[in-house]
Amino acid sequence: MNTADQYLKAIYLAQSIEDGPAATGTLADMLEVSPASVNEMIGKLEERGLVDHEKYKGASLTDDGIVRAEEALQTYCIIERFLANVLEVENFRDEARAIQSVIDDTVAERLDTIIDRRAECPDCFDAETDACAFLEVPEEAPDPAD
């Protein structure tokens, strides 16, 4: 997933959490980059007609931006589901974030042939928990102290 798609996905999720435009600071925190980097990329996405930016309020996806963001979120959901359900990675959220830049959407489509994903994806993605609401996650190993 390229950098632009990672930004579009972050804006989509931030808008969902904030119920309004995505603030620069929120995006910087989510993407672990500087506010200056966010502003630079927002400008590029605005030029491409994918984002509307209002000073002091934040960024909102255009209709075209929403389509791209939903595709990126589906790719991300496939990566998370693959890690959690096929490779049984407990820390699947962190690992998905770490490898998403190397996983292209065509690669995700192939991985999608061996996972179960709901038809309503990505509407069921929970921005607060950063995972699909229906994802069954691997059980954590019991604490030996218990």
Add this chain to the structure above:
Amino acid sequence: MSLGQQVSDDHQLARLLQIGVVLEEVVESRAHHHIERLPADQQAELDEEVRTLLAEAADESADHRERLAELIERLDAEPVPYEEINRLVEAKYGQTAPEDFDGVLYDQLCNEETAYKFYDDLIEAIENSDTEFSVDTGGVLETLAEIRAEEEAGVEEVTTLMERRA
């Protein structure tokens, strides 16, 4: 975290190589399923040339996953067993199977193109990284470049066959 393509440590490299193994296993398993599961009336149409192509693709994937598995083991991680992925392919094959003979070739083309794209991105990500891995990075890149070249040849082979049959 970097938003650009990079691989930051051994663990991440092993995880990406595991994904490579799974992609190869999906190719191998789907190729076998294509041969075995096409409707009877289309099985007859599955001529020798296409059977050979699918069988060779399955063999090549098996070879690729073995080479990736060696790298994964050197990183102290474990490859994903073929049987496990074959079971998952089997479970979903009914929903994702090509409808006809042309679909089989198209699916095979997607397999080869996807694998090529994956190795290409992975090579670029490793080259972009300044990480010192515990394995010889040059050797890893060499293996991945060889596999990528074979995937590229596979794309050409399927494309040529599809054009000839069109």
